[in-house]
Amino acid sequence: MTHRYDISWEHAGVAEKDVTAATRAFLKRAADWMGPYDGKLYWIYVHERGETHGAHVHMLLHLRPDLATYFRKAARRWIRSILPGGRNVKGTLKVQVLRGAMTPDEVSNDLYRSDLYGRVHYMLKHGSPITEVALGLHRFAFPGTTWGRRSTVYGRRAGWWQERTIRNAAK
Numbered sequence: 001m002t003h004r005y006d007i008s009w010e011h012a013g014v015a016e017k018d019v020t021a022a023t024r025a026f027l028k029r030a031a032d033w034m035g036p037y038d039g040k041l042y043w044i045y046v047h048e049r050g051e052t053h054g055a056h057v058h059m060l061l062h063l064r065p066d067l068a069t070y071f072r073k074a075a076r077r078w079i080r081s082i083l084p085g086g087r088n089v090k091g092t093l094k095v096q097v098l099r100g101a102m103t104p105d106e107v108s109n110d111l112y113r114s115d116l117y118g119r120v121h122y123m124l125k126h127g128s129p130i131t132e133v134a135l136g137l138h139r140f141a142f143p144g145t146t147w148g149r150r151s152t153v154y155g156r157r158a159g160w161w162q163e164r165t166i167r168n169a170a171k
Contacts, residue, residue, distance in 0.1 A: 001065045002112075003072075004096045004119055007079065010054030012089035014082070019047060019055040022082050027161075029078040030061070030071070037067055044160040046123040058123050060116075068097070118142050123158075 007026065009019045023045060034041045042062040049055045063071050072095050080088050098119065100111030117140035124137065132138050 001068060001101045002060055002062050002098045002116060005059040005061055006094040008053040008056040008092050012092040013084045016055040023057050025082050026078055033074055046158045060119060114140060
């Protein structure tokens with residue numbers, strides 16, 4: 001089941017130049033947490049900077065349905081541990097399950113596919129409009145999303161991982 005995680009790092013007090021390191025720390029904690037369950041974590045993220053949220057990350061994570069609620073609670077703890085002063089800042093984390101992710105029927109599958117591709121389209125909005133058409137994402141654009149935008153990002157703008165196996169430290 002795919003979830004959208006938006007983390008507004010700068011809003012919570014992380015310096016713009018440290019957002020990439022904060023995201024890396026979050027993903028490390030997430031992968032370590034997943035290890036004892038099935039060892040796999042699938043994700044894709046993109047950093048951007050905007051006037052409203054400052055430096056932030058949009059992330060898609062694929063989680064087993066039985067782990068999703070526990071993962072979300074743990075994610076709030078990880079973020080708090082990464083933030084300066086270890087405090088909770090309201091509005092730092094926004095989590096949403098993609099529409100249609102929980103129901104195995106054709107209507108829900110189409111809804112899920114549309115929401116997933118729409119999220120990927122949104123995440124790649126800093127790319128070339130030629131890429132948008134080449135990938136066929138223009139059909140899934142959310143209203144108001146235009147391609148070819150630019151924002152300053154320190155460090156890595158995007159990343160992904162298809163499979164990550166964590167070995168037990170006791171071995």
